[in-house]
Amino acid sequence: MRRLSRFAFLPLLVVVGVITLGAADTQARYNDLGHKLMCTCGCNEILLECNHMGCQASARMTAELRAAVDRGDSDNAILSAFQAEYGPTALAAPWLTRFNIVAWVVPPALLLLGLFGTFLLVRKWKLRTAPMPVVPDDPASRDLRARIRRETEI
């Protein structure tokens, strides 16, 4: 009996574990999403980083976000809801939709293109460079060379 009651404890432990895990998860999600949203009061700061006194917008938005996360809405649903309510500027970075894709694609594409171009350029310069120069070998140039070596020893 005693042993049984000890085992009866186990599911409780699991349940408590799941709940606290869930709580930690909610907090992390709240934190995460809060950094993907902007405060719309015009301060131009990330929602959870807006700290100016008496900001009405951020207080309201964080409350909404908290509620949505507690309700268990999906990330996408929450972000879409915010976009619908406050306009696209409420998102800290544009969605990957239509023209907005351009925002994400252009810089890396340009970098890759540039890398490729630079590589071609370096190769072109290399190809046109003669590998070994002809060294004239007469007394005058030997003399000059000796002088240069004297001047340029370390």
Add this chain to the structure above:
Amino acid sequence: MPAFGSFALLVALALSGYNLLAGAVALRQLATGTRGAIAPERLAETARRAGIASFLAATCAAFALVWAAFTNDFSVAYIAEHANRALPGPYKFAALWSGQEGSLLLWAWLLSAYGFVLRVRHKVDVKLTAYASTILAAVQVFFLLLVNIAATPFSLVTGPIPPDGNGLNPLLQYPEMVIHPPMLYLGYVGFSVPFAFALGALMMRYPGEKWIHITRRWTMVTWLFLTIGIFLGAHWAYSVLGWGGYWGWDPVENASLMPWLTGTAFLHSVMMQEKRGMMKSWNVWLIFSTFMLSILGTLLTRSGLVSSVHAFAQSSIGNWFWVFLVITLAVCTFVYILNRDHLKTDHKLESLVSRESSFLFNNLVLLAACFTVLWGTLFPVLSEYVQGNRVTVSAPFYNRVAVPIGVFLLFLTGIGPLLAWRSTSTRSIRKNFVIPAIAALIVAIAVIPLGVHPWTILTTDHQGAFYSWVTFMMAAFVATAILAEFLRGARVIQRHTGRNLLSSVVQLTRRNTRRYGGYIVHFGVVVIFIGLAGSAFNQSIEKTLNYKQSMSIGPYRIECLDYSQDSNPNYDTEFALLNVYRDGRKVTQLAPELRFYTASQQPSTIVANHSTLAWDLYVIYAGKDASTGQPVIKAFLNPLVAWIWIGLIITVLGTGVALFPNLSAAVAAQRSRVTVPDEAVTAGRAGD
């Protein structure tokens, strides 16, 4: 006094205008061989002196404004707007750049100060300086027109003189704010000088690459100012704005980063031109772009084109900048097209793997970074134009797009020094790669037990830990590569002179200050990157605390000892006294504050920060709980932030080293003077 200031500005404008006109006429006459009523050389000399005198006039104007601030002359609208009686002395000084008119005056003054130094030191190269001075005068005319017509700092208040001013923006009432804007401006404005030299050299078809040598120190000093300015700004944001971070990817921050990136690219790629006569057109356009980006930065801040936290500076003045920018671009393009044959070079490269190609890639990546920042800053405008709605492009975008580029740049920082000019044998690369690679591997493994788990990138959409892990690894690689480079060089010196290792390192650095100073700068950059990488592991917690209540973050327990309020003529304040414990032992006491400035009726947070090498415990007083009146305390645990500021100090020191003249150059000059003892040589050296 305001009348004197206005008059001085008018005189400065007239003098700069004269410098521009007379200088241009004289240069034209000298170039074409025609002569007017006055000998062109004499005309050029008066132009130069007008430029020097414009500095005096601009100084008088700046002095008049500061004087007005110190004597509480609220008949001047600008002073009434940006100062008040209770404001402490140093901040009255800062009033000079706390508003638009004042900061434009500061800009004009700094420009004339740079011009002053350039014109006084004209014997370096009289002709080239005459060109640069005339171009600089044109830029001066623009800024002086602004402060004379569009944004007059000395306009008087309409109606009765107010008994007290509105006060300085409380966010700016912080010691660093007294130096951050001038530093940043010194950086922005400073790029005008290498720009003027480059444009001048192109106009006059300057033979050879000596102009780069002449402008090298200008560029480095300017770069240093801009670097310090940017980091002071970051430090200010961190210590004053109280949101727990130092960089928010705000358009104004971005505006300062862009010319910094192109300026850094320029500092590297000019070496290609100096040493090998390569990339002439590229360098010219790099410095043109750097100058135009610093103007664009001001335009972005002032015009309200993009929304920003620095919105206090907005006005219609943007149109002026647009016009100036377009004119600058037109002039640059015109001069370039006219003289582009002068920049022709046949580029030669002995090997694919060489210092030269590493510079090419470094330039590419720096420019890609600059483009990304510009793209992110302007995309909202573009989006509004194309799809009819504005979007926000903020931290998440840059974290995803710019961070990988930064990490790649760090990688190149490590590769560059391992490569030699012209060509590097694969064997020597392999040899020189081994130790840094081992160091990188050790660090990559060592940081995992400390909580850096790169594999989270596979299961979540958090890339922070992964990029930090790569950064730590790269940092070890680069630092070891730099150290090895110093040791290798020092050993050569040691064999040559028989000195001990330490004095060999010193000797090595003195022989080639630019290279080894540059390596020290690289090391500073590595340390900064380590600090930046720490941000992936930031934690925060917010809680209302009553007496004796406490909260925990990381290893710390924060206990509320007391909370109270106080007031003085400048501000009212609320604060909390917090004891910080670690492992049961008291570590420190923190007192975060919330101030309410009387004159401006604005609140401001005063952050309390306990900084160690491992992390900062950063605490703010977030307000009072409405129902209980107890303080709401927000605490952040930000790892490795101190490394950023330490890295900056190393960077500054390294730049200082690089600014020193080489020892070997002096020795070499002495040697050649001994071997060729004729007057012609000394005459030829007068220009050095």
Add this chain to the structure above:
Amino acid sequence: MTTIACGLLLIGTFLYVFWPERNIEAQRTKTRLEYLRERREVLFENLRDLNFEYRAGKYPEEDYAAQRATLENEAAEVVAEIDLLESDVLAAPQHT
């Protein structure tokens, strides 16, 4: 008071700008000799660098020899021309 200050500033700057100066620095165009000397300095610097890097172990023997030869050839051309021009200058000392 303000009028006096303004007057002083105006007169002072005017006098400074237009005060007759006898020794005006001439805007000389760089001579070929000066240009060559700059080139020589750069090439010598490159050679010193090359020697140093070689001793620091960054070049294998054959690379070093080839590159030194290239740079020395270039430098030799420049030095030879300098020698020629300098002997001209010494022969005609009135030329400045």
